Amino acid sequence: MNKKPSSKGKINQPRLVRGMKDILPSESNYWEHIRKVTERLAQDHGFSFAATPILEDKNLFVRSIGETTDIVEKEMFSFVDQGGDTLVLRPENTASIVRAYIEHGWVNLPQPVKVWYWGSMFRRERPQAGRYREFHQFGFETLGDGQPVNDAQLIMLAYNFFLDLKLDVSLQINSLGTKESREKYKKVLAEYYKSHKRKLCDDCKKRLLKNPLRLLDCKEEQCAELAIDAPQIIDYLSEEDTHHFTQVLEYLDELELPYSLNPRIMRGLDYYSRTAFEIWPNEEPGARQSALGGGGRYDGLAELLGGRPTPAAGFAVGIERVIALLRERQVYIPGPDTPDIFLAQLGDASRRRALKLFDELRLAGFTVAESFSKDSIKQQLEVANRLNISITLILGQKEIIDGTILFRDMESGTQEVVNYDKVIQELSKRIDKVRNHNDIKITRSENPIPREDENNE
Ligand code: AMP
Secondary structure, eight states: OTTSBOTTSOBOOOOOOTTOOOOOGGGHHHHHHHHHHHHHHHHHHTOEEOOOOSEEEHHHHHHHHOTTSHIIIIIOOEEEOTTSOEEEEOSOSHHHHHHHHHHTTGGGSSSSEEEEEEEEEEOOOOOBTTBOSEEEEEEEEEESOOOHHHHHHHHHHHHHHHHHTTOOEEEEEEEOOOHHHHHHHHHHHHHHHHTTGGGSOHHHHHHHHHOGGGGGGOOSHHHHHHHHTSOOGGGGOOHHHHHHHHHHHHHHHHTTOOOEEOTTOOOSSTTOEEEEEEEEETTOTTOGGGOOEEEEEOTTHHHHTTSOOOOEEEEEEEHHHHHHHHHHTTOOOOOOOOOSEEEEEOSHHHHHHHHHHHHHHHHTTOOEEEOTTOOOHHHHHHHHHHTTOSEEEEEOHHHHHHTEEEEEETTTOOEEEEEGGGHHHHHHHHHOOOTTTTOOOOOTTTSOOOOGGGOOO
């Protein structure tokens, strides 16, 4: 459509592809802050960063997510490339991480292997508020250990992420049992829905034949009502499944982490087993389409992908949804740190020198702001004031000739002539900053995020 000539004979302007979204500089503080919080949590809990390609073999997801899931049936962007391979833009990252675990022999590393990721996912869903065709997730995965303490640690991590962002959320938790208990449950569930078949939406009538678990997820009103009285999987769990689940809940009790037992949490992917959970914004109980994140245990996934049995668990959080909630609740997000110095210049020769000095100051560990394209000192000082910077260095023609530089105190307006060769020495004295000074770490205790009423944006 973009290639059609317009009525004036010009080529139409290329536009964003439907369902895609640009991330604009005006929202960069959200992205940067969320990334910092996530990196900090990963570091605190001993997770290493891993990145897998956006393009994967289609089979990876057909085998892992399941052929009869919405994602695989209709939501994957897939194509045959020039070499005849059927590729897809990844719809999620867990299967890729497990592929990497198998392919790189992570089984030989100390177990469990704990990794986290961050990146774009693609699902060709119907675009609507909070639902895009390219969206971003970060996620944490613990591979190679089936003990319930891992499930609890992941849930704690997910919950702490939202606490760190000052977002009030609720944890919805369920156990899906192992494949065997689920098969038993599926039969009972299918019987229940068959007896109410007339009330089901058209999609659910089809799902009933292929995968009755999907019906519990349906958002259509009449199906959601039927789900309330449906048999619950908890009654079909094996003794081991129940024991695992009880232990996870005991850890959560010990952590005093509030949760709601929710028998309708099924997750949309086939590979889950035992623990399954979702994080919902607290004000919208029941609004399942707005889950901020979710995850659980997937003990059988490695085998589905041709690996050895590898118990594992993880979760993913949708970053766009988190940002939407932060905006909606007007949560204060720290902006970039105020630079240490403003560097102003007057005239061509001083601009040349200033560009070099900028780099030298940066290497010495100072953060420097500038407005090199402006000629007037007045305008440059206005920028420095707007940025709330306390010291401006001024290089004019005279200073270049004299081998000096001016230090201007932005508050009092007083100026001092300093020998150019002493600039770093003088700055260090005044700013008390050294190289790497801005290696600031976010921790909840050291750097609490101010409350909403302290918002000064
Ligand atoms: P899932 O991989 O389906 O469990 O999704 C995990 C999280 O990713 C969800 O809770 C959402 O926050 C987010 N998410 C999933 N699909 C989309 C989408 N189409 N657009 C935006 N966010 C999404």
